[in-house]
Amino acid sequence: MSVPSRAAVRTYVATVVLLGFGYAGFVFLTTYALRTWDGSPWRYGVSLLPVLPIVLGWPAVTRMFKAYDELQRKLAGEALQTAFGVTAVVTFAYGWLQWAGLPPINLTFVFPFMWVVFGVAYGVRHGRYSR
Amino acid sequence: MKNVLRQLREGQGWSQTDLARKLAVSRQTIHALETGKYDPSLPLAFRISKVFQKPIEEIFFPEEM
Numbered sequence: 001m002s003v004p005s006r007a008a009v010r011t012y013v014a015t016v017v018l019l020g021f022g023y024a025g026f027v028f029l030t031t032y033a034l035r036t037w038d039g040s041p042w043r044y045g046v047s048l049l050p051v052l053p054i055v056l057g058w059p060a061v062t063r064m065f066k067a068y069d070e071l072q073r074k075l076a077g078e079a080l081q082t083a084f085g086v087t088a089v090v091t092f093a094y095g096w097l098q099w100a101g102l103p104p105i106n107l108t109f110v111f112p113f114m115w116v117v118f119g120v121a122y123g124v125r126h127g128r129y130s131r
Numbered sequence: 132m133k134n135v136l137r138q139l140r141e142g143q144g145w146s147q148t149d150l151a152r153k154l155a156v157s158r159q160t161i162h163a164l165e166t167g168k169y170d171p172s173l174p175l176a177f178r179i180s181k182v183f184q185k186p187i188e189e190i191f192f193p194e195e196m
Contacts, residue, residue, distance in 0.1 A: 003157045069156040070172050071163055129163040 004067040015060040019053040026050040054111070075125045083118035134191045137165040139183050153182050 004012070026049040033046045065076060091110060098104055140150050140161075147161040154161070154175065163169035170191075171179065180187045 003151070003155060003160075069160050070175060071160040071169050072157060074169075126159070129168055130159050 003069045003072070004064060008064070008067055012060055012064045015057060019057040019060075022056075023050055023053040026052065050108075071129065075122055075129065078125055079118050079122035082121035083114050086117045087114040132170045132191050133167060133194060134164065136161075136179065136190060139185070139190065140165075143183075150182070154178050 030046055030049050034043055037043055037046070065073070068076060087110065090113070094102070094105060140147070145153075147158045147165075151158045151161045155178075156175070160169065164171060176187050176191060179190060183190065
């Protein structure tokens, strides 16, 4: 058990920022390619490019979680439960609302939504234990 | 659970950051322990006991005591 060193946090932030730029680049490339390569079999491969930064970034997230101390792990675990629960309720509810006539939402929004809920939930819990 | 962590730490003249470093936890964890918002795991309680060279029961007490 330990706590992330400043160097580890810097590496994590640099990795996330780099992969964020990579993601933005791939989104630009993919949307451009999907508009222009209509009917090409390459469409399927190219459409998966934005997934690559998430796959490459996952070990960095795992390393960061492993470096957390026991309180930080508890907070992250609780925040994950909140993110899981909120995402489950929202996606399930919207799925049924689609049957009622609301417009369909692309599945790529689910992961960022879950990540944002996790961040907010972690921040709120972090604040409670810091005061 | 109540504890006398703050008194022990201040008795040594350590800051929360100093103690956090000795226990390999975050400063936030020390703050949460001292304010009674978080109860440590048994391994962390043993590390605290070792750092202050006192038995665990002289550092942590049940609420009703």
